[in-house]
Amino acid sequence: MLSSKQNEPIRRDFGEPIDLELLLGFAEIDANDIPTALDWFNEHASEEFIGALDAPKFKSK
Amino acid sequence: MTTPLLDTVSYDDKTKRWRNSATGRFIPNQLIVDEMRVHQTATYSTLESLTKQLYAGDISLARWQAGIALELKDAHVALSMFGAGGKANMNQAAYGRVGQTLREQYKFLSDFAADIAAGRVSERQALARIKQYGNAAQQSYYAEYAAQNKDSGKLFYYELHPAEHCLDCISRSAGNPYTYDTLVGYPGDGSTRCRGNDACTLEVR
Numbered sequence: 001m002l003s004s005k006q007n008e009p010i011r012r013d014f015g016e017p018i019d020l021e022l023l024l025g026f027a028e029i030d031a032n033d034i035p036t037a038l039d040w041f042n043e044h045a046s047e048e049f050i051g052a053l054d055a056p057k058f059k060s061k
Numbered sequence: 062m063t064t065p066l067l068d069t070v071s072y073d074d075k076t077k078r079w080r081n082s083a084t085g086r087f088i089p090n091q092l093i094v095d096e097m098r099v100h101q102t103a104t105y106s107t108l109e110s111l112t113k114q115l116y117a118g119d120i121s122l123a124r125w126q127a128g129i130a131l132e133l134k135d136a137h138v139a140l141s142m143f144g145a146g147g148k149a150n151m152n153q154a155a156y157g158r159v160g161q162t163l164r165e166q167y168k169f170l171s172d173f174a175a176d177i178a179a180g181r182v183s184e185r186q187a188l189a190r191i192k193q194y195g196n197a198a199q200q201s202y203y204a205e206y207a208a209q210n211k212d213s214g215k216l217f218y219y220e221l222h223p224a225e226h227c228l229d230c231i232s233r234s235a236g237n238p239y240t241y242d243t244l245v246g247y248p249g250d251g252s253t254r255c256r257g258n259d260a261c262t263l264e265v266r
Contacts, residue, residue, distance in 0.1 A: 015121035017174035020167075026130040027163035029138060029156050034148060037138035044103035048069055049096050053142045057149070058073035058080045 072146035077209050077265075079146070094262050097140060097202050104136040105195030112191045115177070116184040126174050133166055133194060137201040144205030151205075158204050162250075166194060196249055197257035203247035210265040211241040217265055219248075224260035229253035234261070 042050050071082040079088040108129055115125040141159045142148050173190060176182045182190070207217065216238035221230060230253050233245060246252035248259040 012180070014115065014125075014178055015123055017171065017178050018123050018126045020171045023126060023130060023167045023171055024164055026127070026134060027160050027167055029134075029160050029163075033134065033138055037135050037142065038148065040135035041100065041139035041143065044100050046096055046099060050069070052070050052072070052079070053139070053147050055069065055071045055082070055147065057147070058071040058082065058085070060085065 072150070074146065074150070077146065077213055090262075090264060097143060097199060100136065100140060100143075101196055101198055104132060104198050105192055107132045108191045108195050109188060112184075112187050116187065122174055122178055126170060129170060129191070129194065130167055133170075133198065134163060136195070136198040137163055137166075140198050140202040141205045144202040144207075145209055150209065155205055155208065158208070159201055162201055162204070165251075166197065170194070193257035195257075196259070197251065199249035199257075199259070200247045200251075203249070203263045206265070207241060207244060207247065207263060213265065215265045216240065217244055217263060220262045220264050222260055222262065226261070227254035227259075230255060230259060230261050 038053055041053055045052070068081050068083045070079045070088055072078075073080050076087070079093055080086060081088065111120070111125055111128045111132070114120045115122065120128070137159050141155060142151055145151050145155055173182075173187075177187065210217070217240065218237045219230065219233040219239075221234050233253070236245075239245070244263075248261045248263055249257050251257060253259055
């Protein structure tokens with residue numbers, strides 16, 4: 001639970017924010033981002049969904 | 062004694078639906094949405110943790126921003142793949158849509174960081190605000206879910222679920238059904254008054 005102090009805006013030195021242009025650079029998606037995202041999904045997925053994003057497509061038998 | 066393996070799911074490109082790989086049964090849409098929500102919640106947990114670390118003085122504002130940006134990237138890319146039916150269904154246009162969504166989120170994040178730096182945001186306010194970012198990740202799921210069904214000949218429905226709904230969501234739902242071209246946004250994309258906290262779903266049938 002947050003204390004009443006945590007309700008108040010804090011005037012302290014948090015440091016400088018990242019420049020917007022630099023931040024937008026993170027939005028570029030390259031080949032390295034795909035396995036990272038797959039790992040992220042699998043880390044949080046329910047058991048039956050682990051590996052689903054990279055699984056072979058369903059084929060009727 | 063061995064424990065039987067749980068069935069896994071795989072995507073059927075023909076029907077545009079997830080199926081039980083072993084039995085072939087369709088996975089009910091509600092279970093797919095529930096799974097998407099599991100990831101939404103996981104994202105928020107990470108964003109919340111980073112925000113608490115920032116206010117505890119454990120990390121700098123720049124480190125917080127970078128951490129939030131990378132977490133959002135993983136979440137949006139992964140959920141877009143989930144909506145698309147897997148990595149193999151992601152094309153250049155799909156990655157372009159996710160990239161554009163991330164750029165929008167990062168602009169909001171930049172404004173958020175500026176407000177924190179200026180001392181305008183309490184910890185409680187920051188935690189409430191960062192929750193919107195986690196919830197907004199659902200839009201990347203729905204954008205690809207819709208794109209996959211674009212040429213299916215099926216119609217799109219905004220469905221209300223037990224929750225407090227904003228007027229925009231009620232209005233959207235009243236306008237059902239839609240075609241891909243007449244869709245007026247995706248749940249969580251910020252185009253409704255409930256913004257990222259949108260509890261509606263978009264369904265195809």
